[in-house]
Amino acid sequence: MAQLEDNIAKLEDYLKRFRDGGVLNHINGKSQASSSGATFDNHSPVDGKLICAVARGTADDVDAAAKAAKAAFPAWRDMPGTERKKILHRIADGIVARAEEIAFAECYDTGQALRFMSKAAIRGAENFRYFGDLAPSARDGKQLPSATLMNVTTRLPIGPVGIITPWNTPFMLSTWKIAPALAAGCTVVHKPAEFSPVTARILLEIAEEAGLPPGVWNLVNGFGEEAGKALTEHRDIKAIAFVGESQTGSMIMRQGAATLKRVHFELGGKNPVVVFDDADLDRALDAAIFMIYSLNGERCTSSSRLLIQDSIADKFLERMVARVNNIRVGHPLDPDTEIGPLIHKEHFDKVCSYFDLAKSEGATIAAGGEAIAGDGYFVRPTLFANATNDMRIAQEEIFGPVLTAITFDSEEQALALANDTQYGLTGYVWTNNIARAMRFTEKLEAGMIWVNSENVRHLPTPFGGVKASGIGRDGGDWSFEFYMEQKHIGFATGAHKIPQLGA
Secondary structure: OHHHHHHHHHHHHHHHHHHHHOEOEEEOOEEEOOOOOOEEEEEOOOOOOEEEEEEOOOHHHHHHHHHHHHHHHHHHHHOOHHHHHHHHHHHHHHHHHOHHHHHHHHHHHHOOOHHHHOOHHHHHHHHHHHHHHHHHHOOOOOEEEOOOEEEEEEEEEOOOEEEEOOOOOHHHHHHHHHHHHHHHOOOEEEEOOOOOOHHHHHHHHHHHHOOOOOOOEEEOOOOHHHHHHHHHHOOOOOEEEEEOOHHHHHHHHHHHHOOOOEEEEEOOOOOEEEEOOOOOHHHHHHHHHHHHHHHHHOOOOOOOEEEEEHHHHHHHHHHHHHHHHOOOEOOOOOOOOOEOOOOOHHHHHHHHHHHHHHHHHOOEEEEOOOEOOOOOOOEOOEEEEOOOOOOHHHHOOOOOOEEEEEEEOOHHHHHHHHHOOOEEOEEEEEOOOHHHHHHHHHHOOOOEEEEOOOOOOOOOOOEOOEEOOEEOOEOHHHHHHHHEEEEEEEEEOOOOOOOOOOO
């Protein structure tokens, strides 16, 4: 309790300037209110208290930010990659220096537990270092000789890009998108989620203190239907990178169609964790629990469907119920807390609506299934058992600490169940039969699959989904493929014969 009280006191020091001055937009190196003067209130999901007022960005604000990004683009594009690398490394240093401030603000703004958010800033710094190291070689191409030409390729940054980030782990996901864009030589207009705007502002301050030129990175707060729509429709914005719901991704694609915008979407998921009877059941239990209940279940890669072989289901679920009932729910700044509150009342009501739905569909609530009384948006970690894959609780993305368990009797049935969803982001397979693992992963419809492991992110690998879970990939060179254009140049190596017309 003493540690929690100390952390809350530190939090108040970190947030004081935002409470006094609000969270402003930042355009062309200058902090400014919305062009309309309008603001919206940002409340904490922990206790419902007001954190700060936030500038409510308009189409005019987005236009100013896009024009600033366009004006800053030539100089940033032409800056040597070695110089961009230095700036990105200084940003990483600044993130590390303010890691506690970032973590505490993120906890109170989103409800995420400190045990996870304490690492978010460090992961964000790693993103900037990793892509900073790639900046000098981002334009490197290939040499492709033919009989008459020396063909070479190179890459150039696409131009000003719009980045729209979500409210779950917003700091880390902002670095994940913005770092490769800057390393590639693009300029950025960033619209963070309206539910969690604080750490985006801190991150931009760090970037400009690190020497990022004005206009290279602009921040416009606001709502999707206002600032977001203006960004996705703006002619000077060449591409949109978005993380969020599948339905919103579809809307953004329509909005950007008139200007032929390139899009990169990381969208929803209803990811299966498939546990066969020959698996290491202790490790599978740990991983299944971690991948649905960590981060309050508010993660696109959560293992929200447990497909468990019927021969081991009863004993496995019995152990799981005991563990789920023992998960500690509390204030996110308490070091002992494992699950904090959900982000917002709107989302809280959505998640809670599935408790009655599960019962009406015939499933059993084996653990949880209720809200926790109090000021914040807390729910008990929940396990639905005796479910079938056609139930809404098995098909819809709940995006909370809610797991739906379904049994199977054969490898073929497990594969059919795993693929029977509109989503295809991740999959987790637990078996000690390597031949089965190879067969199963080959046919599993998912962009990312882990065998005998929870989600362990490795930055050079591609991150993204199939079906309704997204378009494109993040990570390593895949990020540059999105933020850059390929260019081919052919040099004649001699006087080859050219066809003559009208000679």
